[in-house]
Amino acid sequence: MKRAQPHAALGAEDEPLVFERSRPGRRAGRMPVLDVPPAPADAIPEGLRRVTAPRLPEVAERDLVTHYTRLSHRNFGIDLGFYPLGSCSMKYNPKLAEDAAALPGFRRLHPLQPESQTQGVLQMLVELEQTLCALTGMDAVTFQPAAGAHGELTGLLIMRAHHESRGDARRRVIIPDSAHGTNPASVTFAGYEVATVPSTTSGEVDVDALRGMVSDDVAGLMITNPNTVGLFETRITEIASIIHDAGGLLYYDGANLNAILGHCRPGDMGFDIVHMNLHKTFATPHGGGGPGAGPLAVSSRLASFLPAPRPVRRDDGSYGLDLGDGNSIGRVHSFLGNVGILVRASSYARALGREGLKSVSEHAVLNANYLSHRLRGAYDLAYPGRPMHEFVLTARKQKARGARAMDVAKRVIDYGFHPPTVYFPLIVDEAMMCEPTETESVETLDAFADAMLAIDAEIDSDPDLLHDAPQTAPIRRPDEARAARDLRARWYPPNDHTPHPSASSLAGPEDKPSI
Ligand SMILES: *Cc1c(COP(=O)(O)O)cnc(C)c1O
DSSP states (O other), X not given: OOOXXXXXXXXXXXXXXXXXXXXXXXXXXXXXXOOSOOOOGGGSOGGGOOSSOOOOOOOOHHHHHHHHHHHHXXXXXXXXXXXXXXXXXXXXXXXXXXXXXXXXXXXXXXXXXXXXXXXXXXXXXXXXXXXXXXXXXXXXXXXXXXXXXXXXXHHHHHHHHHHHHTTOOOOEEEEETXXXXXXXXXXXXXXXXXXXXXBOTTSSBOHHHHHHHOOXXXXXXXXXXXXXXSOOOTTHHHHHHHHHHTTOEEEEEETXXXXXXXXXXXXXXXXXXXXXXXXXXXXXXXXXXXXXOOOEEEOGGGGGGSOSOEEEEOTTSOEEEEOOSSOXXXXXXXXXXXXXXXXXXXXXXXXXXXXXXXXXXXXXXXXXXHHHHHHTTTSEESSOSOXXXXXXXXXXXXXXXXXXXXXXXXXXXXXXXXXXXXXXXTTSTTEEEEOXXXXXXXXXXXXXXXXXXXXXXXXXXXXXXXHTOOSSSSSOOOOHHHHHHSXXXXXXXXXXXXXXXXXXXXXXXXXXXXX
């Protein structure tokens, strides 16, 4: 069966992909005739002077616009359809947040403008800090980290500074075996050893195993709740006591904040350090490698270690920058972080308000539960518990009948949806992780469920539909690791055989996590 693609409606599907559009003599514009004296011959040192003209693509404006417009139509984005990529919170981002970020008062600011001219943005940041503290149960925030992983590293450096300030050198940080890949990477980057605590068969941390792992060598525990398989850790306060009693700190990976906004707070669960992924939970388009924001919140006893400077409200009511008391771990980003993303987050939180943010999480959890109920007959749930904002399926049964999780995911594209995350978390065989988010209607969830059920039936009727999927997309099955790492984004003139610098020659097997 061949289903209409969203991009088919735009007429782009039938055109072959032609990337080489350069023709000698074509131009998209003309430079004006030089009306200033040419630079003196010695203005550029001899060795740096160009002897031959650069070879540049020669394209007419019309061809250029057509080319990029066609490419954009072949791209899939959240504004085009359903994007249930688990662990990524690919939710619709209200345009209001874009309008706010585009206000000239924010957009045209220069980071070196004096405080007297930046009172508005400083006030916005101080108030956003209050909002994030209220949501997490923490006391102070740095806005510098540019993404979740950057927040993790910053938090771990603060964990280290805390222990070292007490003359306590600790070596290990515990993380669950279901953890997001950035967690062990950040732990290693911060100079700690990773100690992995196993999960039970029900998908929660094995508390007895954790108890046996703690010692005065453990700097802390890094965990997310709901955890990476989408389940709430019901024994979290017990877990917190085990770590605190051993002198360790608790780090909350807040990328899953979408599940708990306004309902419970990491601070009340016992956490000391929390990062948030504003680009996931608070209305910033992400996924294309664009700017993000991973602010880090800490409890008062860790506040003086935060990167400085921090925006503050002074006693006289004016706003300024606090340079700290000398304990700061130092800067992790220039100026105050990615302020444009912080403006989006602030306007999103203000537009929704306390009740609106609570209902975000209620609907995120409701949607995940609804979808998991519609799918759990044909596909097995990896864990029996009630999911929060996302759930993990296993394509074990499908694999036994001849189609793997990757085949199902590729076939989903033919039905006009972005596939779920596959082969992650690593502890689940043939994992498919779905995060529908709160922004999707019941009609969309039903259409996706119908597609997943139809695909399951296709395994028995016409398995090659899955093996050869996607049938309708302009690009079929690239080697995903190489497509990301050996991306050839630079134009080379025809017949130019300059070897292009390749980042690696990773030719990964298909069952790599695709998040
Ligand atoms: C997305 C995610 C991260 C990493 O965030 P980035 O902004 O991509 O660096 C960390 N932990 C979890 C659980 C996540 O889902």
